[in-house]
Every structure is written in C-alpha cells, then in structure tokens.
C-alpha cells in the first residue's frame with residue numbers, strides 16, 4: 001500500500017471515530033491499522049482498525065469500514081500445535097450498517113455484492129444485518145465476510161486471542177500483513 | 183434493592199449511554215443490571231452495567247458509575263474444579279474519570295476515599311487513573327476496586343468469561359446477586 005493511501009484512510013477512519021464519540025489515545029491514533037489485504041484496492045477491499053487489547057486469552061478491537069468497503073472472506077482456524085481451538089468473534093455494530101455473511105442458508109437476494117473480479121472467493125451467503133446496538137457471535141473456524149452500507153460502519157469486535165497471521169482467506173491472493181511503500 | 187431505586191438508577195444509566203452515543207437494543211435497556219452488592223446504599227456503593235456477550239471464552243460489558251460511586255474491592259479467583267485460571271479484565275474508560283485501585287505500591291495521597299463505614303474492606307491502594315481512551319489490564323486473582331470522579335464514568339470491560347457468582351469480595355457483608363423488592 002502506498003503511504004499516501006494509508007494516511008488518507010487513517011485520517012478518514014479517525015473522523016468516523018470522532019463523530020461516534022469513540023475516544024482514542026494519541027498512540028492509538030498514530031498506529032491505526034489499515035489493511036488492504038495485499039490487493040491494493042483499499043476502497044473496495046479493506047479494513048481500518050484499532051486493537052485495544054490482545055492477550056493470550058482475549059482481544060477487543062474497534063473497526064471502521066468505509067461505505068461499501070468489504071472485509072474479505074476468511075476463517076479463524078484452530079492451531080493444533082499450540083492447543084488453540086480457533087478464534088471466537090462477536091461483532092457489535094456501533095454506527096452505520098454492517099452486512100455480515102456467514103455459513104448457513106444463503107440469502108435469496110443478498111444486500112451486498114463482492115468486490116468486482118473477486119466473486120469466486122466469496123462462498124458463504126447467509127446474511128446477518130447489524131444496525132447500531134445489534135451484534136452477532138461467530139464460532140471458531142467458520143467462514144465469514146462483511147461489508148458496510150452506504151454510510152460506512154463502526155464495529156466493535158470482542159473475541160478470544162487474535163492471531164491475524166493464522167487467518168485463512170478464501171482468496172489465495174490475499175496477504176493479511178501489509179507492506180508500506182513510499 | 184427497592185424497585186424504585188432500581189428504576190431510577192436504570193434511567194440515569196441510560197442517560198449516560200445516550201450522551202456518550204452508546205447505542206443499546208431495547209432488550210439491553212430493559213435488562214440493564216443495577217448492582218447494589220446487597221448493601222442497600224446504591225448512591226455510594228454500586229454499579230450499573232450491560233453485558234453484551236459472555237461465553238465460555240470471553241465477555242464484554244459496558245459499565246456506568248455515577249459521580250463518586252464505588253464498585254467495592256474484589257478479586258476473580260481461579261475455579262480449580264472447572265480448570266478456570268481466573269478472570270482477566272481490561273477496563274477502558276469511555277467517559278468521565280475512573281479511579282482504579284489495585285495491588286501494588288500504595289498512592290501517597292489517593293484521589294478517592296472508600297464509602298464511609300466500609301474503610302476496613304478497602305485494602306489495595308495502588309492508584310491508576312483512567313481518562314477517556316485510557317485502559318488498564320488486570321491479572322486474574324488480584325484485588326481491585328474503582329470509583330468514578332465527579333462527572334461519573336462509563337467504562338468498557340473486555341475480559342475472559344464472567345462468573346459473578348464466584349467473585350470474592352473483601353467485605354463479607356456483600357451479596358453480588360441482587361434481590362428486588364417492591
């Protein structure tokens with residue numbers, strides 16, 4: 001990701017947090033994470049986030065999706081080597097609308113479309129719509145992806161330990177950990 | 183606790199959440215928890231809270247303390263019978279000021295005093311002051327208590343599983359689970 005793209009996304013994400021009265025420390029603002037998943041198409045596929053805490057036992061994050069931005073399909077697999085049974089996640093919508101797609105009965109006419117050109121990597125279509133104050137808990141090792149409505153979204157995540165490096169994305173082109181270029 | 187006391191505390195807590203733009207569902211508003219810890223002195227010793235999620239693995243809550251209200255000293259002990267190593271808690275201040283007291287070097291001149299008459303049951307005096315956006319993570323089985331400043335406080339808690347029935351309070355008069363009277 002170009003540094004300028006990162007800086008612009010960071011600035012916009014901070015505006016969302018400010019409007020929603022979510023207070024961050026200076027260090028959290030400076031280190032706000034912007035994930036483009038290695039696809040270099042942040043406007044359509046990406047996620048902005050602040051990790052409040054991530055210990056061996058639990059984790060909490062605050063995430064921003066820009067309007068119609070998508071966090072691509074993935075699952076949090078168990079790590080047998082370390083006796084980890086997989087990450088359990090609860091998403092709680094704070095602002096805007098979050099369209100969450102999970103395993104299960106597919107929606108007859110889903111509200112979202114995957115980013116153009118990546119349709120093949122979106123395979124789960126059970127739809128859960130989260131408005132502010134609404135939440136959903138996902139079991140470990142189940143596929144999910146999510147997209148914001150036209151106003152974007154702020155979503156709190158409450159979960160067990162986060163090990164982003166072990167997330168398994170359906171799209172083999174995805175690289176979770178970003179590289180910054182000038 | 184008298185029902186009227188409960189209803190008044192519930193109404194006031196909802197005002198805090200509204201001012202801070204923290205959106206709750208109707209069911210969360212209706213079931214907002216008011217804990218007087220069996221001391222029947224809610225103004226000085228008490229806590230208002232909404233539990234978003236509490237699974238076998240993790241838990242998230244939103245808590246309100248009214249001005250100078252105190253959540254009394256307690257610890258989250260391990261439960262050897264079920265192989266639980268004790269609750270780990272992160273407090274993140276969202277609004278107001280939270281004065282948190284934990285084990286460690288006592289403050290020379292602490293900002294808070296325990297509720298009058300209960301001084302004997304407040305034994306840890308290492309002071310951590312949390313302003314909005316600031317947070318602190320407590321290890322299992324360590325004593326802690328907290329009090330709001332003059333404007334009250336909203337505090338998010340991110341933790342491992344909550345088992346309130348197993349919390350150990352320093353004050354032997356405390357009963358964590360409330361009883362409602364007409």
Ligand SMILES: [Zn+2]
Nearest residue numbers: 074076089144
């Ligand atoms: Zn996930």
Ligand SMILES: [Zn+2]
Nearest residue numbers: 256258271326
């Ligand atoms: Zn506690």
